[in-house]
Amino acid sequence: MRLMARFLGFIFATAAILFVVAAAGLGLVIWNYEKDLPDYTQLTNYEPKVMTRVHAGDGSLLAEYARERRLYLPSSAIPPLVKDAFISAEDKNFYHHAGVDPEGILRATLVLLQGDKHVQGASTITQQVAKNFLLTNERSFERKIKEALLAFRIEGAYSKEKILELYLNEIYLGLGNYGVAAAALNYFGKSVNELTIAQAAYLAALPKAPNNYHPFLKRERALERRNWVIDRMVENGYVSRADGEKAKREPLGVNPRVLSPNSFAAGFFAEEVRRELNDRYGEKKLYEGGLSVRTTLDPKMQLMARRALVDGLVRYDEAHGFRGPMRHIDISQDWGVPLADVPTLGDVGAWRLAVVVDANEGGARIGLQPKREKSGEVERERELGWLTNAAGLKWTRGAGSRSSLTPGDVVYVEAIDGKAGQFRLRQMPEVSGAIIAMDPYTGRVFAMVGGFSFDQSEFNRATQALRQPGSSFKPFVYATALDNGYTPSSIVLDAPIEIDQGPGLGVWRPDNFEGKSSGPHTLRYGVEHSINQMTVRLARDVGMPLIAEYAKRFGIYDDLPPYLSMALGSGETTLLRMTTAYSMLANGGKRIKPTLIDRIQDRWGHTLYRHDERVCEGCDAPKWEDQPEPKLVDKREQVLDPLTAYQITSIMEGVIQRGTGQSIKAVGKHLAGKTGTTNEAKDLWFVGFSPDLAVGVFMGYDQPRSLGDSAQAAQYTAPIFRDFMTMALKDKPDVPFRVPPGIKLISVDARSGMRSNGSGSILEAFKPGTAPPDSYAASDATPRAQAVNPDADRLVGTGTGGLY
DSSP states (O other): OHHHHHHHHHHHHHHHHHHHHHHHHHHHHHHHHHTTOOOGGGGGGOOOOBOEEEEOTTSOEEEEEOSSEEOOOOGGGSOHHHHHHHHHHHOTTTTTSSSSOHHHHHHHHHHHHHTOSSOOOOOOHHHHHHHHHHSOOOOSHHHHHHHHHHHHHHHHHSOHHHHHHHHHHHOBOSTTEESHHHHHHHHHSOOGGGOOHHHHHHHHTSTTOGGGGOTTTTHHHHHHHHHHHHHHHHHTTSSOHHHHHHHHTSOOOOOOOOOOGGGGTOHHHHHHHHHHHHHHHHHHHHHHBOOEEEEOOOHHHHHHHHHHHHHHHHHHHHTTOOOOOSEEOOOSSOTHHHHHTSOOOTTSTTOEEEEEEEEETTEEEEEEOOOBOTTSOBOSOOEEEEEETTTTTGGGGSTTOOOOOOTTEEEEEEEOTTOTTEEEEEOOOSOEEEEEEEOTTTOBEEEEEOSSOTTTOOOOTTTTOOBOOGGGGHHHHHHHHHTTTOOTTOEEEESOOOEEOOTTTOEEOOOOTTSOOOEEEEHHHHHHTTOHHHHHHHHHHHOHHHHHHHHHHTTSOSSOOOOGGGGGTOSOBOHHHHHHHHHHHHTTSBOOOOBSEEEEEOTTSOEEEESOOOEEETTTOSSOSSOOOOEEEOOOOBOSOHHHHHHHHHHHHHHHHTSTTGGGGGGOSOOEEEEEEOGGGOOEEEEEEETTEEEEEEEEOSSOOOSOTTOOHHHHHHHHHHHHHHHHTTTSOOOOOOOOTTOEEEEEETTTOSBOOSTTEEEEEEOTTOOOOSSOOGGGSSOOSSOOOTTGGGSOOSSOOOOO
16 A cells, blocks of 8 residues: 555656746746747737728729738627628637637647548637738747737737737738628629628638639639538528528628729720829828828710720721731631730720721621639620621721731721621721810819720820920910910901011021911911911010919919920920810919819828818807808919900800811800811820810820821811710700909900901900900001010020911
């Protein structure tokens, strides 16, 4: 008996010694690893990489910019169903363990020994948070020890809900998505609150190895894993067995969301916004800061703008004939596969790529580019159509055309409305252009198209192309004169003029577009008919330094050289600047800043930027105590007398009624504007406005060259302006331009500018005290606003500037 007692004592003592040694060893190991543990308290101030989201003016999502596609949600905003699915898949004892789950370790070991293909990880959600946030993915015993130690500390410092929040927002769930909010949106097009049992279970199946359960490439494995998660949810009591069985019968239902500015034909607009955000806040803030951006884009107006511009570019391009197919492919076998490999532009609307299958005298039979399955495979169905000489190929007979098509030729086509199976041949235009529409009172850009296709070229002709505005600059020369003593009825001589350019430069003789002169005319006539010789005489009289100052006020040029040729629009500027300047004429002479962005907020909803700089006096009153009503104070600079602004607006109405923009009369609304055609027709412009909408149009080759000897803005850009305004103002009432107080509307003869009520008279706008006399004395035929600089003739450049 004593021997047994001694033996048991020995065993106990040995065990105690071993325990002490093991505890000391374990303590030493813990102490050793704890020295280098990361600071887990940094999780308190965790700010994950969150994508920046850009919205159109109506709230539609326009674009997203991110390195990691993530939308951060607090735990309170994540529904129990989603939490239950992830807990069932990853850590069923999450709410009961202290960071490390012994039961889970034992269970994973048994599953591994049994050879079950559903291998279970032993790491708890807390351990995964420790690894994802504070450690590396290195597979080592040392990392696992640190992970466990950190898990205990995290559990002691944070609530279970906070730990779950960190986990569900950080994890990678495949297809570029991080966190459950982004995954729900991009896999199923839903918020987390709208997910079904099956959908939540599929997301919960992904954290271990998203590529192993790809919804299209590994569909069967994905379904099997999803159903396994559903079974665990049933087993854990989160879902009834009936609901679980029903969910397992559902298809995977993944339909990846494709977000592209091309949905609104707004590639140029979105890229301009992205560049501005990058300039303001830097790349890190743009791609990781979770900015919320409300832009000024009007999606409907944007689509109208693109349609009007594309139609105008195609109209010009097709008038110069067909240049031949894009490329040639082998169609000796299945033509669908090689045709599917031909890259196509994503923003060319209803245009589709097609290959000529066979051709004869009556036209050509074509095969349309097949679509690809979500798995990337080319769909098997083949769609055929016809190009007929009577419709689809009619325009290819122009000069310089290569109208013959041969089997294997790849071309663009567009379906003909009302004619099933029939298509019209299309081609990418070589000429390019741009269009901008903005609010003339705020500078908010409603629409911007910077070329035929953003996918083809990201160069924005609306903001980046410096081109000569030609005669579209003339209204600012005349506005300068009207602001400094001239009236719309003032007479200027339309006659040949010679300007001495100084030693070695010879004499400059500006010509009118039509090559002839017609004597003295009113200022109105000079603008309506875009008379170069009148404009040069007027600029010489007013003085180019003063005109350069007004051009700077309007933001057209920063520093216009004081040469007379600049009065004809030979200086380079952008379409955005010109449209903004015309907006200031439309709004009564108030300075505006063009903007594509209304407001920018950070991830917490705090406003970082707001375009509207008006001050609201009295808006911050704590309560109503019979004080004056709050009011908005507009502190914008007045760059032009409102009376002058109305006078030049009235004159530009005449451009459309009687002058170079008469094709625009078809819109049937009050509109004002001006054409612009530069030397050799390298640049064509039309810029104009209604009382509430300013629009600028430009057309030209990227490498400037003539658009043709007879090309004019009246022929090409004015119709684009007309088509856009027809669509944009279709349901708007016809509102006349607002007449400011002080303006006197007097009936005058359109040719002489003298008072008249007879045939050919018009209502002209005059400032107080400037009404025309009943007749002019011979000595007053050319009234002057100020003395002429005796050296003015030498303040010229070598170019002839804009022509029409």
